[in-house]
Amino acid sequence: MEGEFYDSVRRSSFLFVTIVLILIVPNPSTSLRFDLPSGNTKCISEDVKNNALSVGKYSVINPDVTEDHGVIDHTLKTPLPDSHKITVRVTSPYGNNIHYADRVEFGTFSFTSKEDGDYMTCFWAHDHKPAVTLTVDFDWKSGIAAKDWSNVAKKDQLDNMETELKKMEDTIRSIHDEMFYLREREEQMQELNKSTNSRMAWLSFLSLGICLSVAGLQIWHLKTFFEKKKLI
């Protein structure tokens, strides 16, 4: 399921380096903070199920502003220089472009997945001499974690406790679904193993058969050869 990786090292004056971060869990949210040196690309991909809502938010951390955890007020801080801007692209598992932003400091995206698979978000920090290291804060929620609970609470007029309990009900339901998924996967694996087992048995018999037949061919060939040569 998850993407596979290949290394591409360019022998130029810059070394383009990429790191792929892949998220496996479909439902819980992703709140990541990572370092992105200039000229590098880091990709995060997440396994999103079909027809699930995904909401993502990314921003470059301004080292001059000490922000309270999770809350970055973009209106207050001074704009970062061009070297601190990133380019972001979100792609679907089949390569379709979902979101693209060039040279920005922060942004958001949201989409409803039309296919099941790995959705990848790539961050690219442009080259700059001297090389700076940007810190990117990335928040990606999909599935039930993307549900807007404040709206639900307002609509149904639930108080805090009820919202929490409803959230837990959703969580439990998703745990239940995950269990079914795991069960299915385990069954598939068992089938796979059984078939590999029987395949190995067949191949062993085939190997025995080939061995005997090759030996028989050898004997027959040599016999006719010697008879032709009038040695037997």
Next chain:
Amino acid sequence: MDSPTICAIVLVVLARTFVKHASCLAVTVNDVECVYEYVEYDGDVVSGNFVVIDHEIFWGSDHPGINFEVTSPQGRIVHSIKGTSGDKFEFKVPSSGLYKFCFNNPAKTPETVSFYIHIGHLAGEHELTKDEHLNPINVKISKLRETLESVISEQNYLKARDKRHRHTNESTRKRVILYSLLEYLVLAGVSGLQVAYIRQLFSKSVAYNKF
């Protein structure tokens, strides 16, 4: 009751290794990958797991494994696991702040690590304001939530392990066919060589009539 969670796969590779598959670029010059996570209250319990899931070159018994380290904002190493292919961890943070979770790959092969980190916070331990009494139900709800998160964490661990298991099985299946075919070819080739050699032997010695 904001409990941030991370789940990510971190590819920890070294340069100069070529893995020829499509879709993503994946090399890093240094063999350490770090992720930062902010812990809001001290005394929180950070739990999680990590599994190495994608290795093209399967680990022999002498593979050193992946090292995992958690560094506190003061620079002290809070938790460290060395040389495994996947493990669960849980520890209580001594102080709040930005914690660094690092994976280190000492070997030269690219590794993909899938990990899940959950920072659990029980309501009622810190943020009692002066003018409200903490509803015991809220405390219980928070405890329930933490238990659910631990179930989710376990599920993620199982999922990642299942993924790795499947990868191994599929590779075994492919290799069984490959090795069998190779074996047949070698067998046929060797017996052909035998026959040719014997023919050649006898075509000469007949003339000399020796045996």
